[in-house]
Amino acid sequence: MKITDIRLGMLTIPLKTPFKTALRTVQQIEDVVVMIETDTGHIGYGEAPATAVITGDIHGSIIDAIKSVLKPKLVGQQIADLNHIIRLIQGAIMKNYSAKAAVEMAVYDLFAQLYQAPLYKMLGGGVPKITTDITISVDYIDKMVADSLSAIDRGFETLKVKVGKDIGVDIERVKAIYAAVAGKALIRLDANQGWTAKEAVYALRKLEDAGVRLELVEQPVKAYDLDGLKYITERVHTPVMADESSFGPREVIELIKMRAADIINIKLMKTGGIANAIKIADICSFYDMQCMIGCMLEGSISVAAAVHVAVAKSDVITKIDLDGPSLCAFDPVSSSVSFNDADITIGNAPGLGITAIDGLKMLP
């Protein structure tokens, strides 16, 4: 199975409700879709969102990196030479993690199709069923409480509550949501870099003293502020998770050495794809550190790839934040991964099992 062409398209999917974090407000998903074609007629699929505020990637840079840099290196390569292709992708260009992730997952899709197995089986197997949390966007307190209760009605048992806008209001937000959902759902917070280290310690201690039990707090401080992350980790009981501070294996090793965080959030758009995600999971497993697998605001092709990784690495990936498809008004992609709100299952089709994408606009 030899790569003959790489084609690109754009997929736009409206959200059920605007997605609001300390970093940005988004009304719809707009992702670059990658289709790698082969001489056998198989197609491998990948996808990348443009999360400029986190990865620095925009649609133009993703498209150009794939067309001008990655495609010329990949056309003509044999899919059976997976490790060689991964090295070509990862070594072709600095950063550009979203472009690398989209192309690399399409190669993994083809590799699993070559051996006619679902991707998670090629990654080591596992039980093809996971449970995700759902994001509660940062908003007025009453709206966040109502959104939390409606998520529980939909069957979600873990809420990822966005904060990081204003420390005083954030404390009130979390107290109000906790009062409404305690005993019915677990709460994890994500400040998306919105607090200072001192604010985070102040807020978390206030919440802890008020009896609010949080599963974890994600990325309280700026991505570059590893000392700040460590300062918080040492001073609060609530476990601290690194998200924007940890991209690839090198950052994770640094965080572990510094003891700056308790948990790592792995995202394919930060690691540059599946190979580095697996490396991070293995590093964390070696150091007895737990991981979450998360997603950006992205569609079900790339989230499906993350689901396969989550299943294969479930020994160490104990927390799941793969709610991108659940936040969408509808899913235009037919694949062997079923997203039923909190419950995500993988069927038996080879690779990612993608059979149709409605509304895909091909790029020239």
Ligand SMILES: C[C@H](N)C(=O)N[C@H](CCC(=O)O)C(=O)O
């Ligand atoms: C969608 C997911 N639950 C999530 O919250 N991801 C964010 C970043 C999403 C974005 O801005 O596209 C995160 O964990 O920080």
Ligand SMILES: [Mg+2]
């Ligand atoms: Mg986060």
